[in-house]
Amino acid sequence: MTPRGAQMLKDELQRLKEERPKISREIEVAREHGDLKENAEYHAAKERQGMVEAQIKDIEAKLALAEVIDPSKLSGDKVRFGATVTLLNTESEEEVTYRIVGADEANIDEGTISISAPLARALIGKEPGDEVRAQMPAGVRLFEVVSVEYE
Template sequence: MEKNPITPEGHAKLRDELHNLKSVERPKIIQMIATAREHGDLSENAEYHAAREKQSFTEGRIKELEAKLALAEVIDPSKLSGAKVAFGATVVLSNATTGEETKYQILGADEADLTKGSISITSPLARSLLGKEVGDEVKVRMPGGDRTYEVLDVIYK
């Protein structure tokens, strides 16, 4: 299996979510199931079926988080440097057509949030940027059509 790059902050968030699911949510669901069983006939007991469904979802999420954490490769962008774009870099780009400047940080798939200015390392744009330097032009095939960007700056923070 392939390692999944993640920042220390992203790793901590996944660990905290896993801990919460195991130590808070799981016992709460077990109690909900026990309470629903006391109500009698399970075949027509909506509370019981809802609790079992929630249990199934929670157990699935726990397995998913454990797998992600097992494959996580923690990389601290603040300890990186260099002129080439790599995981953790914040890249300032200029759209060659419109001249519009944008800034993205390249993070792992579990941390990426376009509304916060971060993109997944597996996205078409990030894959095209990896290894590029200031002044390089990058052509990217995106769902909305091909775009060309110029790398204006590469920052590790």
């Protein structure tokens, strides 16, 4: 994961931890309404509490196991994790640029793709000038690697 991805997870973890006391207060207020068997507010708050706790555990586990790699400290012409790759779609002659990141920070709208995505897997080890054949959801696409940068 990149430093940006790690920071995004830390920010989300902090937000969830700040939500804990609010949920506890909601549970207490709902308890005061009486019979818990038919208390929708109580059950909704308990369910939300369970979901938040599960998310906290999930993020803490990811952060504990994460290897943070700073792409700006990498160099070379071969595509690997953290690379910003400019590709030429050989069919449409359109250039696209993607940065290869961890699964938790991938967002195609921001130009980031997961290291486990079919296109990223097809790009690993390639250099400028190499042709890449990638199985995409819309079918097989052919690209040429234009440039590889580490920012």
